[in-house]
Amino acid sequence: MKIFQKKLAPAFASLILGITLWCGGGLHPQLVKAQTRNEAPDELLDLIEDIDRAANRQRIDKVMDFYSEDFINSDGLDRDSLERAIAEFWELYPILRYRTEIESWELDGDAIIAETVTYITGLRRIEDRNMNLTATIRSKQRYENEQIVEQEILAERNQQTLGEEPPEIKISLPQEVFVREQYNFDTILVEPLGDEMAIGVAVEEAVSDDAYFEAASFELEELRSGGIFKIGIAPPQAESRWLSTIFMREGGVTINTHRLRVLEPGGVR
Numbered sequence: 001m002k003i004f005q006k007k008l009a010p011a012f013a014s015l016i017l018g019i020t021l022w023c024g025g026g027l028h029p030q031l032v033k034a035q036t037r038n039e040a041p042d043e044l045l046d047l048i049e050d051i052d053r054a055a056n057r058q059r060i061d062k063v064m065d066f067y068s069e070d071f072i073n074s075d076g077l078d079r080d081s082l083e084r085a086i087a088e089f090w091e092l093y094p095i096l097r098y099r100t101e102i103e104s105w106e107l108d109g110d111a112i113i114a115e116t117v118t119y120i121t122g123l124r125r126i127e128d129r130n131m132n133l134t135a136t137i138r139s140k141q142r143y144e145n146e147q148i149v150e151q152e153i154l155a156e157r158n159q160q161t162l163g164e165e166p167p168e169i170k171i172s173l174p175q176e177v178f179v180r181e182q183y184n185f186d187t188i189l190v191e192p193l194g195d196e197m198a199i200g201v202a203v204e205e206a207v208s209d210d211a212y213f214e215a216a217s218f219e220l221e222e223l224r225s226g227g228i229f230k231i232g233i234a235p236p237q238a239e240s241r242w243l244s245t246i247f248m249r250e251g252g253v254t255i256n257t258h259r260l261r262v263l264e265p266g267g268v269r
Contacts, residue, residue, distance in 0.1 A: 076209035163252020
């Protein structure tokens with residue numbers, strides 16, 4: 001059975017980075033040097049809350065005002081392609097909620113570098129059923145003159161579920177590996193299959209700017225065990241990869257996507 005699934009994880013990351021990085025723009029430099037979340041001033045926390053609220057309203061014109069014309073990100077997006085990714089994501093999920101937390105932030109000359117974690121929940125209708133989304137994005141951003149100039153996605157994962165009783169799964173996968181390193185990618189069905197049939201697939205692909213807008217094709221196969229168990233080999237060059245699984249059984253569908261970062265030897269995990 002072949003199905004086509006629009007890849008959502010990149011759009012999540014792009015949007016999140018956009019609405020969270022700008023948060024330092026209105027602060028004085030002496031407040032932001034080498035701070036952690038617990039030390040962050042009320043002004044910063046309040047500003048992040050305001051930006052989350054604006055994103056919930058899906059005002060793309062307001063969001064893009066905070067991007068430099070020379071904006072770049074680690075996946076190869078520029079300002080125009082980022083705006084397109086955000087617009088397509090919002091069209092797909094008309095109901096979204098965001099919550100952002102500060103991990104750390106510091107000064108770099110006149111620029112501010114911030115690391116944040118954003119949690120997303122979303123809802124869309126497919127025919128007469130609800131598809132629910134949960135996502136978590138960890139990212140590092142740099143801004144200058146109150147505009148985002150550069151961003152890097154450090155980790156991301158998302159899950160979409162469809163139906164009254166979607167499969168409950170557990171995933172075992174590292175966030176980072178070195179080039180050419182072997183790793184395990186295991187997705188386990190928490191509830192045993194018994195006599196029930198289930199179908200599924202696990203796929204891996206390189207992160208790229210083009211992949212943001214391409215629908216991926218998945219060939220689902222019957223599962224003869226309680227999950228999907230794969231051994232992967234990291235590519236010979238440093239990059240990021242999306243690893244996705246789809247499980248379908250009578251009660252519903254569960255789709256997961258995780259980001260795997262591939263580092264050069266000596267890179268910091």
